[in-house]
Amino acid sequence: MSTNLAERVAARRSHPPARQTTRGAVAQQPNLVQFVQSMRGEIARALPAHVANPERIARIALTELRRVEHLAECTQESFGGALMTCAQLGLEPGGALGEAYLLPFWNKRVRAYEVQLVIGYQGMIRLFWQHPAAAGLAAHTVYENDDFEFEYGLDPVLRHKPARSDRGRPTDYYAVAKMANGGSAFVVMSVEDVEVIRQRSKSRDSGPWSTDYDAMARKTVIRQLFKLLPKSPELARAVAHDEGVRRDLSPEGLDTPPDYIEGEVVEQAPADEQHATVEDVPAEFAGWPEATEPGGAADGS
Structure with a gap:
């Protein structure tokens, strides 16, 4: 089995899990909670030198999967791409600090939820100060x-x-x-x-x-x-990826223009689509607290 995250995702994409076609049956969804766990090494390597807490990024991602409706149903490529962009830019995903947001949207073209990364107000300011x-x-x-x-x-x-x-x-x-x-x-x-x-x-x-x-x-x-x-290189990349969808999980993906899909967002998926929810937290995450503000008791930084 390949140890490269991008190769693993590509392999899953070429051999997707089977979907049940019976009306009302729940389609099999990849376990994004376990996927976040598998990304911890890549996140750690992607983080800038001044940001050295990959465990916090993983905790926040787990919290967002529980908190944001439909986020757990997004494709692994787009979810992983958004996390890698946050990690490489040194921004925290999720709305606690207002640096970046992970938003699910329904892509009619591929008939799947994908993650749109929105760089927040505080994220833009943070990257400006790096120049x-x-x-x-x-x-x-x-x-x-x-x-x-x-x-x-x-x-x-x-x-x-x-x-x-x-x-x-x-x-x-x-x-x-x-x-x-x-x-x-x-x-x-x-x-x-x-x-x-x-x-x-x-x-x-x-x-x-x-x-x-x-x-x-x-x-x-x-x-x-x-x-x-x-603009610093990081700020230029953030502006380029703002409100885009990244599917390339390799480090070079940050320098590849993301996908922008206009006019294909719906508040809810079609009525005949049944969606899975976040699975129970696996043993590896047992005892992990919900993500909190930096410096809080659960931060560990």
Whole structure:
């Protein structure tokens, strides 16, 4: 049996488990919990030097499989690809820190759930700071009763004085960056501008767009700002893989453009499809606590 994770997944893909065709029967699903366990070595090798806790990544993945509906039904290739991208970028999957999210979506083309990786607001900020020229980054929400003024051009102006109370509804979002050489740049987007971009997203009505709209709006304006700034290799890769599906589990997969499938997301699978749930935790995971915030009792770091 091959010890290479990508080869093992490819072998499973070429010899998929049989599906029962009787109406109402549950299709046999690969055990993603055990798959996470098998990935621990690859995760450890993929993590950057400043992130040295593969056990925590595995615990978080296990927690997400239990927590997120349909995630346990996703293909091994897409689930493993999303985890490898998180590991290689040094980001934690799951919504606890807001660095990255694992979102299942139904791919009509292959008639299977796949994992879409969404890089979060905090993940973008974390990767920005890895560039040696980075000196400051901030993103804010502007409300209708705030004192706000901006102007682009040769002498750009950005001034924001938030109202002390009764700020009203959000009207704009902006991001501003300072570089070590003294330079700076900013981008302002109206709520309507953000909505145009949200509507292009496969996960526009689910995941962090539904639970953390403000953070996703700030992430959106930060992404626009990044077009004007020097980017670290990690940040450039994160932007490339944001909202994509990675199926290549090899280390080189991070440098391969992911798959973007528009307009093929459904909230629920077709009614005649029956789906498995997460299996009981195997003995190897017995006693593992649920993932918690870093530094918590269950973290072990």
